[in-house]
Amino acid sequence: MAKLYYDKDADLAPLQERTIGIVGYGIQGSAQAQNLRDSGLNVIVAELPDCPAWEAAQKDGFEVRPAGDVAAEADVIALLTQDHVAAIVYRNEVAQHLGEGHALAFSHGFNIHYNQIVPPESVDVFMVAPKGPGSLVRQLYEQGGGVPALFAVYQDHTGKARDLALAYARGLGATRAGVLETTFAEETETDLFGEQAVLCGGVTELIKASFDTLVEAGYQPELAYFECCHELYLIVRMIYQNGIQGMRKRVSDTAEYGDMTRGPRVIDERVRAEMRKLLAEVRDGSFAREWITENQAGRPMHTRLEALGEEHLIEKVGAELRKMMPFIQES
Secondary structure: OOOEEOHHHOOOHHHHOOEEEEEOOOHHHHHHHHHHHHOOOEEEEEOOOOOHHHHHHHHOOOOEEOHHHHHHHOOEEEEOOOHHHHHHHHHHHHHHHOOOOOEEEEOOOHHHHOOOOOOOOOOEEEEEEEOOOHHHHHHHHHOOOOOOEEEEEEEOOOOOHHHHHHHHHHHHOHHHHOEEEOOHHHHHHHHHHHHHHHHOHHHHHHHHHHHHHHHHOOOOHHHHHHHHHHOHHHHHHHHHHHHHHHHHOOOOHHHHHHHHHHHHHHOOHHHHHHHHHHHHHHHOOHHHHHHHHHHHOOOHHHHHHHHHHHHOHHHHHHHHHHHOOHHHHHO
């Protein structure tokens, strides 16, 4: 069983005399900045002038500056922009301000692992990756809890990078729930694979394929939406709280039998072989190169596929049904 680290294993002291610069006040950046500040640490924020995120940071009581100014003052710089932006911000605004003993922090290993950012040897490089969205990172912190996280050290110039990472995790509230040590490579590869095979790609295609199967067979689209999309939340919540076997104990025996006998026919050996291909593309860097090239070209495929997704019948039916269920948004 892997070791988890908690509050007793982490001390805020390594960060208490330092200035943390949060570059990017998005969903994750805003949560981390507020949690670190509320943990008693000195935090400044970088954003694009006059953008909504700049205004949000000011409203939340932060001193907000352009990234170059923050990088010049901070000695721990957390790059929390989106993956395809981080390398540009680093080259243009951050790199020239990194000095001896400074630290560079990430919440995802993409740019380090795929060599989009190559930091100087004179700085510490670490990662703390909460296993949940920024909104939950903030919400659970305010409630006295925390979201579990991964932490890793890529470069330990000062010999104190691991202590910095654990201190950062504690500042986020993650050590209240437990943090697991990993590597930049392991975090990046498992994160991308999970998004593609299950959390985003696999789930959304399974929902649409099952919805299409029912509609093509003549069933009402509204019924198909309820059965193949709406109720998924209830099943996922049971798995989240109780595990797969715990979920099976909480559904009917008919549903459990159908799960165990028909599930392997949906996720068969061909699907498992395709998953292994997805993982290979993540590990050899071909997916990363494709995504980097896609952004450099102006996102033609991303834009086209996003538009196609918007036109799918399940989106139109779902939007109408959700209007009739205001309790969904309230919860």
